[in-house]
Amino acid sequence: MKIKGNGEFPPGFLFGASSSAYQIEGAYDEDGRGPSVMDLLQREDGMADYKVAADHYHRFEEDIRLMGELGLKAYRFSFSWTRILPEGNGQVNPEGLKFYDKVIEMLLKYGIEPIVTIYHFDYPQRLVEQYGGWRSRQSIGDYAEYASILFKHFGDRVKYWLTINEQDHVIHLPERLGIRALLDEAEFDRISQQCSYHMCVATARVIRLCHELVPGGQIGPAMNPMIGIPASGKPADMLAAAEYNELASYYLLDLHCKGMFSPLYAKYLADRGCFPEIEVADLEEMRRNPPDFIGVNYYMNQTVQQSPADAIAPRGTGVIKREEAGIYALTSNPHVPESEWGWGICPAGLKMAIMELFSRYGLPALITENGLGDRDELLPDGTVRDDYRIGYLSAHLKELRDCVVTGYPVIGYCLWSFMDVVSGHDGMNKRYGLVYLNRNDKELLDLGRFRKDSFHWYARVIATNGAEL
8 A cells, every 4th residue: 555645754854874884984903993803804805805995984074075965864874892992891992982073073064963883793802802702791791881981972962873783693693793613503503692692681781871871862773674475375385474574583673672582482492402591680671671763774575485394494594494383495586576696675575674663562763774785887987877776775765755654653764875885795896885985896996986876866865855756
């Protein structure tokens, strides 16, 4: 159903764009910054690392001027934990605070609302060396101390905060937990689920601190729902999709928002022998400190079917195995086109996610990431013709507008990404930005910034409050 409206978003809607520190800043060892797990990530031969990235650390003024030209109402970015606390805990690095002071002050000068992610993948390597990082309960206190430093120093200027970006992705990639030893599947599942539980406790604690230390502050996690739709009308496929959504999207939000393990998730953990060590008081802390909103990173959907009981699922495919319920698999969908990287392009999935999240948790959404990665080409005249990106973003924004007009509370929309960043898995081959970064995997070139066609299109969308869609 499409809801008829005036074609515009409500006044005050935060049209924005996103980035993350490790993918854009560079300056990985300058001005006292310590090492993160992402700095030590082993990249494939010839793929760009994060040492220079987009050199935003030295060129942030140029970049924010471009944001001002674009007309952004909000900019969602992350603080580098080890730029603030080089060891992950202990002594604060004043140069780190100074850098983000300058970024925030310039954003406010251009009327751009800063939205800060406290932790976006770049966990301090020193904490891994000290006690194993998220594997230890000590990580909860260190994360809370880091967040309290941010709230006290920046809370007078930053009102929107995100706790942990894509927790589900962090715990399924060993290198993002600082784990470089080869582990069997059962051992890694046990460790990763304990890490995830500690992150949930840390999130609740930091939400409480934000409400105590930041007057009027709002805070929530940034999740990545990949809505599963059934491959057919068969009840078995519909059940497969329902269980997939429960275990892939909602299991963490049940802890963050309700302080409970859903029955399906608890059974899944028990079947695999990886139920974490918990404390009853932790669950009460989660219940007492739910988020103010849910950050939504939406790129793709999944199509789910029931597969034969003897199927074997390779790690990382997203297939869910439960001994009692069988094995449920992801499959292709002729009604959902895919990107070069096999990501299902389903704008309606964004609307499904917003509707379902509000129905389950009753919280506003803030779209924190949504975008299309592609192999953009810089033409001799300095332009980039990316109509494919405009089509993708426009289709998703139309679905989002339908949600807003219907009455679902949505704070804003921060597309990924403001400018090209070093992709987590594909280096400079996969570009998401509205601004083209003139570098490739092997050469820095001049790191020039060039406005893509999507830049000019989004500027018109913002200026017309969505009527241009």
